[in-house]
Amino acid sequence: MGNFQYGSQYYHSFETGSLASARSIVPIIMKLAEPSSVIDIGCGVGAWLSAFRENGVKEILGVDGEYVNRDLLHIPPEFFLGADISQPLDLGGKRYDLAICMEVAEHIWHLSAGVLVDTLTKLSDMILFSAAIPWQGGTHHVNERWIHYWIELFEQRGYKAVDAIRRKVWNSPDVEPCYKQNSIIFCTQEKLDNIVNLQREYERTDLNMISIVHPDIYLTRLAQTGMITLNSYKKLDKKIIVFGTGGISEVICNNSNIQISYFIDNNKKKWGSNFLGKPVKSPEAILEESKDSFAVIILSSYYQQIAKQVKGFGLEENTDFWNGLLEYNE
Template sequence: MVAPDYAHLYDAFYYAHDCGVPYRRNQHWLDHFGAIADKVVERIAPQSVLDAGCAMGFLVEALRRRGVECYGIDISEYAISQVHADVRPYCWVGSICEPLPRKYDLIVCIEILEHMPAAEAPKAIANLCRHTDDILFSSTPFDYKEMTHFNVQPPEYWAELFAQHGFFRDVDFDASFVLPWAVRFRRRNEPVTRLVREYERRFWVLWNENVELRRSTVEMREQIIAAEAATRAASAVSDLRAEINWLHSEIRACRNTSRLGPIGNLVRIGLPIREIGGRLIVRMPSLVNQPVSQTFVAEYDNLCALAFLLDRPGLFALNPLHIVIAEADRLGTIVAERTVSPRLVPEFGAFVLRFAPVTGSAGHPYRVTLSVPEAEPGEGVHVWRYFRAGRSGSLLQQGNKVLAGELVMSATYGVYPDIVTDRWTPPLWSPSSLLNPASVRNLIRSATRAQKT
């Protein structure tokens, strides 16, 4: 026999470095092939076996220890030289394209044909089929990285070649104890109609399993969504309780001031609580020496403006407002920085800060900081916050203190005039949202109903 011109590739270096776990006589490979031998004996029970591509003969050794007349052939002279002395007489150097000495009850060909040039694989299959009626076969359908994998093919490629010689998949035999894609091909002399019937029967089982798995996946997804909703609801209940307690305290304050007549009404105008779009908002303490920072995640690209709900105590706001917008995950990277004259700050309403569009802003966290660094006590600007947070990843701080809720704030995206405002834009930016006791009671009722549901 003339060795194929690629036989020299399967040398000591190949077996030491190109087989994943170094391929040598060790417990890993002995256990691996011992497990395969157990299944072959248990489920096929052949009297004689040929391991086509036996390498160092570990499967030959394992089957012979289990009473099976097993032989091995491989093109690698190095591999055959490493076969254990007990089975060395039963293994030889040769090509599986060459005629074999006899027929066997079973031929095992595990991860061999992808190592052969494409032109030789059909010859090897034809030769194997001439010498048995039963072949346990596997060839990787996707490992293109290994340098000697010259002929990686999908399963249907090999099935077609075997079918040309009257060999068809045994659809009732699970060969996954070898590898997930392993197949048992057997010579079949039945009419094609019988083969089609068997394939259709197996196909229906697999199709039905696939449908059921998909249905189970959908059901699991719905269960996960329900569980997450329940978790959010539990958190919302806690927030609603806190909001209800706050609202009750404001009712008491309203009742106390209402007893004072016109003077009480003037006092009530200054209460630090209002409502926008059915959400409770609270006026935060003055920004004097207590800067407020809000972290948020941009929803779209080209962040170009932010709007805040501010108020100033009339003539007492004498010092400028300082606003800084920076990337939260890269501290020091400033997107925009402005110093705003107190005359531009509304007595109560929206203040909009526009800046150059920030490309690639979608999904990135930003931090906006508002401060009045030069104000004296009694001066300054107030910023308003929602009592409960709505934005994902929202973090609100005043000074070093972390607060519940988030700023009454909206973001605008785009390049003028093609701009869009995010879904957090409040539906009302005006003093007409000032609460009265009746409005507070309505909020309590709605919050209580939400808590019960």
């Protein structure tokens, strides 16, 4: 982080997704370890800490740059501490049941990565950690690394990697792809010895399969190259309905020169809202369309599940609906 400052627009751009992700992941952590105190290093506007408060954690502290607008905080301002997290942090020996650092480490230069890990390990015996992998992309990402890079730094300080989160949220529509892909727990041997569920998850952890890429991350990056568009569907001469309102859909639709009628999505919270200036409806909306008058283009890594769903509406693959992620730019 250092001299780079993040403004209100930066935090607005992802706070909804962060909060929804936290509300899915925090209950997993609570069931696993039942922390009663949590500190968040690089807390931004405090979305993750607010989710811990919703789950009964009363003692919290968020640490991030002085530039964070206090009016945007999801936590009371007295639970926020302004500090440069790329520098050593001294809280007088205070320790917490859990320290978290979510999609923050990639913003800190390589030479300060050890400082950040020192801060986290001095604050807790258990750390929930997530950091961007190479070519994941983002604002001021100066140190994108494979998870093994961070595992080595934590191992040097006596902490072991526990892959307890990712398989539980890998297919969750409520969790942002970066958290599905990168969320790892680091903890001491003493913590493993004292928490049976954590020990079980450690025994299931396969370090040979720890550095993996989520399909949504891969496809979004591929789409950003302009290799995937919807332009070839113009020849259908039908009303175009897009199934999916995630990051992949946004990139592909923005890269396409085609008129989209509306979007459909399984997330009920999105129904009635707008996406890229078009309405978002329930998938059942296509039942009101005249047969052969429309084409559904599925823009989601969960194509097989969605295809089964729309087949239940009487639609035929490659006649009424298509996998938009297989159509390369012509």
